[in-house]
Amino acid sequence: MQNEDINMQDQLPLVVGVDLGGTQIRTAVLRGPTLLSRVSLLTGANPSPDRILPRIYTAIQEVLDKAGATLEQVAGIGIAAPGPLVYLTISTGIGGGVIMDGKILEGANGSAGELGHMTIDWHGERCNCGNIGCLESIASGTNIARKANEAIHAGEGIELLTFARTMLEHSSTVPDPSALPTQGHDANTVELRSSIFAGRDELNEDSQRGSVQEEEHLHVNARTVALAAEAGVPLARAIIQNAAEAIGVGLVNIIHCFNPEIIILGGGVTQMGPMLMEPAQRVVQERAMKFPRESVRIVQAQLGHNVGLIGAGALIYYHKNIKIKI
Ligand SMILES: [Zn+2]
Numbered sequence: 347m348q349n350e351d352i353n354m355q356d357q358l359p360l361v362v363g364v365d366l367g368g369t370q371i372r373t374a375v376l377r378g379p380t381l382l383s384r385v386s387l388l389t390g391a392n393p394s395p396d397r398i399l400p401r402i403y404t405a406i407q408e409v410l411d412k413a414g415a416t417l418e419q420v421a422g423i424g425i426a427a428p429g430p431l432v433y434l435t436i437s438t439g440i441g442g443g444v445i446m447d448g449k450i451l452e453g454a455n456g457s458a459g460e461l462g463h464m465t466i467d468w469h470g471e472r473c474n475c476g477n478i479g480c481l482e483s484i485a486s487g488t489n490i491a492r493k494a495n496e497a498i499h500a501g502e503g504i505e506l507l508t509f510a511r512t513m514l515e516h517s518s519t520v521p522d523p524s525a526l527p528t529q530g531h532d533a534n535t536v537e538l539r540s541s542i543f544a545g546r547d548e549l550n551e552d553s554q555r556g557s558v559q560e561e562e563h564l565h566v567n568a569r570t571v572a573l574a575a576e577a578g579v580p581l582a583r584a585i586i587q588n589a590a591e592a593i594g595v596g597l598v599n600i601i602h603c604f605n606p607e608i609i610i611l612g613g614g615v616t617q618m619g620p621m622l623m624e625p626a627q628r629v630v631q632e633r634a635m636k637f638p639r640e641s642v643r644i645v646q647a648q649l650g651h652n653v654g655l656i657g658a659g660a661l662i663y664y665h666k667n668i669k670i671k672i
């Protein structure tokens with residue numbers, strides 16, 4: 347039986363998966379769920395179709411070269427992108443998808459399952475999508491960072507700023523090679539170094555590292571907020587707690603709408619683990635209706651960083667009615 351699976355796996359056509367993220371454009375050549383090669387390039391600041399499309403093309407060409415394959419040999423290119431594809435605003439947001447009876451729920455024009463844009467707080471803040479109080483506008487990495495930076499600029503984040511500054515000092519040493527992605531572009535190093543403070547202002551040529559002027563312009567990112575929360579910085583803890591509860595409310599809505607067997611959570615923010623998941627699960631236990639709550643499993647994605655790539659590749663098999671085992 348196992349040999350049969352392996353043989354079937356060998357016969358699967360090659361596909362290319364593209365995972366278009368707010369930080370990186372990742373591409374992979376896949377056979378089923380197996381990655382044969384992988385390349386990542388930085389998405390870059392001020393993403394627009396004119397700037398992004400050539401980079402996607404380059405990343406696809408590089409990943410094919412790396413796998414020793416040509417475009418003619420692949421059955422298709424699947425793209426996992428944030429937001430509906432007419433709309434190339436790229437941010438580290440919250441995306442979703444609903445699989446019902448084995449089929450992807452697409453809706454009238456393919457935009458169903460915008461789970462990140464369900465309203466959580468109808469008196470809340472304006473989201474990039476135009477709606478108010480979306481889950482994404484509260485709990486995405488971008489917005490976790492935004493809330494932290496707003497607090498810092500309002501003078502409420504001294505402890506968080508001190509924590510972040512200490513991290514920056516440590517990061518100025520040579521990065522741990524084991525922390526670097528095993529494949530990819532040199533630009534990954536830049537990403538790691540800038541991952542503590544990320545924001546357009548840090549690219550300001552006038553700013554000098556360590557100066558008072560620069561501190562006024564520094565932006566902390568969600569990862570730093572999470573690390574600070576873990577270290578017990580109260581502001582960071584409150585921001586993460588708020589995001590976690592919003593995710594919990596979102597899960598309750600999903601449970602009530604779809605009565606799902608399983609909800610799979612992925613993405614960098616969910617890698618915060620129990621600090622995020624425990625308050626979210628608590629909200630589900632307190633608020634969701636008993637019957638659908640008791641039948642749902644809420645789990646974290648097992649495919650790690652490759653989930654977008656494997657999902658994008660799987661889209662091609664899905665549309666060709668080829669079943670793969672993951
Ligand atoms: Zn929205």
